Structure formats: C-alpha cells, structure tokens
Amino acid sequence: MEEKHSIVVTVINRAGVLARISSLITQRGYNIENVIGAPTEDPNVYKVNFGIRGTDEQIEKIVKQLNKLIDVIKVEDISHKKNYILREYLIIKVKAKTSTRTDIFELINVFRAKILDVAKNFITIELSGPPRKVSRFIELLSPYGIQQYIRTGEIALRE
C-alpha cells in the first residue's frame, strides 16, 4: 500500500549533503514531499527529516540506497514506530470578518495555537504540534478562507 513515510537521516555535516540525499531520491524516481534539515547537539552531525510516498518495499529500497551514501551515518523509516515524538510547526493566515472572528478565536484556544498578528481582514496564527493536529487545524480553518500557510514538515526525536 502506498502511503507517506517519514524518514530521519543522520549525516555528516558537510557541504552538499542535502543535495546528495535529494538527488538520490529523485534519481530513483521518488519525490520528496517535505524536508527539513538542521544541526544537532554534535556540530559534525546534521539531521534531515523528510517525507516521501511509497509502499513499504519501495521505501525499504530507498533506505538501503541512502545508507550507501558515504556521508550518511544512519537512516530510519519511523513511519511505523511509536517511540518517536513528532512535531511540526505552522504559520497560517486566515480571513477573519467580524462575524467569524469569535469562532476562529475559539479554535485557536482549543488547539492552543498562538496569534501572531491581527489585521483588519485576517489573523496570522502559529501552531506547533503533531502533524495530524496541524492538518486538522488547517482543515477546520479552511471554511473561513485561508490566505496562505507554511508548514515545516515534521521533525522527530526518539523518546
């Protein structure tokens, strides 16, 4: 069954390492849906989280290929693992008329999101949380009219 997989790649912090990962995935015929990379507690080590679609078998092949990259220390497909804390960050700009404002505020409260800016016709909100919560929040805001949003894609840490 084709589904989205979350991959965490631990790499040596060297120039071009992100390009190596992304070009390998493209080269094998897959598409990265989201990607985020950042330094870790070890200055020589960098972590990249990304999401790609595929069957378990396909993803296993990609993981093996990624493991072959010289700069890659470790690759984990954490999609089916429960012992990971997953978080994602969202900034969203939603239309807010006087009539709908209270409803939106209530959603913000329920989701423990935070208002970043309020203007005459829209509100800018930030939210961090598990990716499903972020998706749900966007879904519930969409009837009001979403102007734009950006989400980071998930980051993961083992419990």
Place this chain on the structure above:
Amino acid sequence: MKGAEVVIDSLRKEGVKVIFGYPGGAVIPIFDELYEVEDIRFVLARHEQGAVHAADGYARSTGKVGVCIVTSGPGATNTITGIATAKMDSVPLVVISGQVKRELIGSDAFQETDMVGLTRPITKHNYLVQRIEELPVIMKEAFYIARSGRPGPVSVDIPVDITLSDIKEYDYPSEVNLPGYKPVYEGNVKQIRKVAEEIKKAERPLLYIGGGVIISGGCKEIRELAKIANIPVVSTLMGLGCFDSTHELFLGMPGMHGTYAANHALIECDLLIAVGVRFDDRVTGNLKAFAKDAKIIHIDIDPAEISKNVKAHVPVVGDAKRVLSKLLEYVEPRRKNWWNDTVSSWKKRYPLSYDHKDADGIPPQYVIDLLNEVAPEDSIIVTDVGQHQMWAAQLYRYRYPRTLLTSGGLGTMGYGFPAAIGAAIGNPDKTVIVISGDGSIQMNIQEFATAHLNDVNVKVLIMNNAYLGMVRQWQDLFWNKRYAATCLKRRDGCPPKCDGSEVSCPEYYCPDFVKLAESYFIKGYRVRKTEEVKPILEKIMSYKGPAVVEFVVRREENVFPMVPAGKSLDEMLLGS
C-alpha cells in the same frame, strides 16, 4: 609543500604506477609537478573520454585503482560517460579534475563546471576540495572508497589555487575516518549455514555468478563450490572468465542473448545461488517467469542489491570470496542427479551455432570463434557494444578472471579501444584483443595515436557490417525492417527508405580503416574472404605492437538466441 605536490605524493603513497589524462589550464600545476616525476608513468590520451576508459581498462584488468587527471570545464564533462561506465560495472577509479580558483566558483568563469553536481549520480562519492588542509584526507578517502566494499569511481575536483597554495603541515593520513561508510566483508555465519542447508535440500540447484565474484577474487572458491556440489553454473556477461567456460558444469551466459541451457536452467531450477550479481533486466527477462519455483540465495557485498529486483529468501551480505570460503566449510558433496543430466542434454541439443557459409561476406561469428584457436591463452578480450559484443560473449571460451573487459551496465560504445590501451599498459606481457564494430570503433578512434605512441600490444578487430548492427537487428525483428539511421554507408543521394537491398548502394565505406590506421603508423589490414581470416589473425598475433584488421562481414547477420525485451526467458528466438 604545494597542493600539486600533495596530489602527486598521495598518488605515490597509494601505489599508483600509471596515470591517464589530458592537461588543461586548471591542472597545469599538477602536470608541472608530474614533469619531474619518474616513478609514475603518464599516458596522454587524445580525448578525456579515452583517458577515463583507459584508466577503467587498466583497473578492470589489474584489479588496481585506475587514475585519471583532467582539466576543468570540458575536460571534466568529457569524463562523464567514462565515469558512468565505471559506476555501472563497479570499477575503482579516482578521477581528478581541475576547477577554477575558489573565488571564481559560481561566477560562470571560463571553463567552470559544477563537477560535484554533475558526477553526483554517477560516482560512488565525490569531492570538491575547499581548503588545502583537507586535500591529503580527501585523497586518502578517495582511494579507500574507490577500492573498498563494492568498488566504484570517485571524483576529486580541485580548484587551481589549491594546487598552488602551501600546506603548513603535510602528513599523508594512514587511515580514514568515515563513520557513515563501513562495508561488510564477513557474511553472517548463520545465513551461510542456511545456504549449505538449502544446497543439501535442493534437487535442481543452479549457480548464477557475476562480476562481483571476479572483483572479490573468489573465482577459485566458486569453481570449488560448483565441483563439490556438482552445481551447474550460469555466468552473467560481467562474470565471464570467472568459471572455466570449457568445464562441463558451465551452461553459458543467460539472458537476452543467453544460451538455451542457461535460460532454461534459470527458469526451472529450484535453488538459485546468486553470487555477485544484480539481477539485471537483460539477464532476467520478464520477472514473472524468472526462477519462479526457486528459492533464491543472494550473496552480495552491497545490501542495496539484495531484493532490489528479485526477492531473496536467503540473503547474505558480504564479500563473495569470504562468504564462499566460509560456505565451503559447511557445504556437503552432492551427487549428480537427473537435473545435471537434463541441463547437460540442453547444452548438447541447443549449442550456440552460426551459419558458416561464406556468402555475402565473412560470418562475423567465425572471426571470434577462430580466436579460440589463434589467440594466446592468457589474452585479454575487450569489446565495444553491440552485436560483436554479444558474439564475443557467446563464442570466445573464457577461462580466467579479468580476461573479458566490456561495458555491461551502461553499454558504452567507444569503450573498448581505449580500455584495451589501459589494459595493455597494465599487462605489458599479454596480448589485448579488441573486438569492435564499425560503429563503436569510430567513437574513440582518435586513440589510434595513443596506441601507436605507447606501442601497446593491442589488436583491433573491426567487424564491419556498415550498420549499427544491434539496433538494425531490432529494426529487422521488431520494426518491420525500417532501418532508420542505422546504415553507416548511407549518404546524400540514397533513397529515403532503404532496407539494405538497394542496388545503388555505395560500395565504399567511409572511413578507410586501413588507411586511417596507416596514417597513425599502425599496421592495417582488410579482410574480405573467409579463408583469409585465419592467416591474418595468426599474422597479427605473431608480433608485438598494435594492429588493426577490418573484417568485411555479412551485413545482415543477427545475434541469436534472443529473448525480446520484456519477454520471459523461455520465449527465445533461436534464429533461422
């Protein structure tokens, strides 16, 4: 110490004896350093592609790392085909390219190209040296990565100002520190015992061996295993030479142009022991029929090859030689059974054959077949790509590893001749025979100069059918004889459509290979009659040094057997 000196010293520390290459602006400092060096030979090719293929031929025939130095920009891009060829066939190369100076990188400077970006998908690893202090470490890593694990090409791109700058403390590293790269050599013993168990249980076992066994040096072990357990053997194109092809257990090459016995054995075996192979589509045909009733054992050093195309029931990750020698401790002798008789009867009933009659030119297969008689036993055969390559694979009886050099994975026309020059330089006492076609040879024909000037013992046999024969064969069999763009005699004035039967067909061939060879001071011969083939082959084998022979062969000869692309291995066209 200057960066250029570091480069040369690194090469020396890595035991490099020969470098192939071509100079240019961004590598003048390195070449200037080479000017003083006496213990490393430099071979100047006539095109960077020739240089990389030569380094590749040197590497495949000797097992050492092939080294190539070229300049930035076009020098670097000209190596791309050669690097990709080496990557597909797991050949250890270190390709050093110059780069514009660091302050110009990214400014579209003269002869600037993003070599790291270009070679990312076709190298095992690649480097852009950004600081002089990194240079010794990178050189060390490049050689280590190229030759260890599953070998492959490594590109090292060095900005010209780095080769000119000074390093304060230079000490060539004695070891590498690569936390992300730990090739597994020793196979898991539990898995290896399972393999022995499976062999014991099997009724219809088959060994399917490839280039990985040759690379690991495990051919002796394969021969022993096959003999102890009486297991018939099929070998991929890349594996030819690993198993003595004159041995009774040898069934030939399987796949698109494989033998009947090899293909049917693959379909009907109940245990497939795959060693150092990658289940390439040219071998397996349609995967649905491939080894459909068999348990699959897959021994390979590259974990990413396991279950990539065909699911392995017993995977063993490790170096073929080490896994096989461990396996030999556990494997029990097996007696021949009806399966052995069956495959032998296939082999007898459907041998490779060809039409010997001397009509419409020399049968190209005959020329190759004759090499079995006239070529020195330890000759190295190098091919280009196309029909002649398949005939060379089918008809020459390989007996020793590293005696067939051919572009199996990428299928690079123009590989053969420069690769042969590299092989001859690495094996000065051997005869190196290039089996080529009139199409392929023209793709790196400029290397005639390199062959003459280095007086290499390379015999170039051109099977001239005035066609791009393999493509023409497909057009003949599957495209209704519409020979689009495959006739090399075609010229302005030819009718728009021609299936080769036009009477107005120009008689002469362009170029005149004999004159061309002679213009490079190489002895050239043209053979039109079948009875002249043997004397000329004997003649060119009798002296050392390069020779070129053009065989005017039967134009419309096809390679059989043939499994059409995508069909299963039992859907073979056996030919007329």
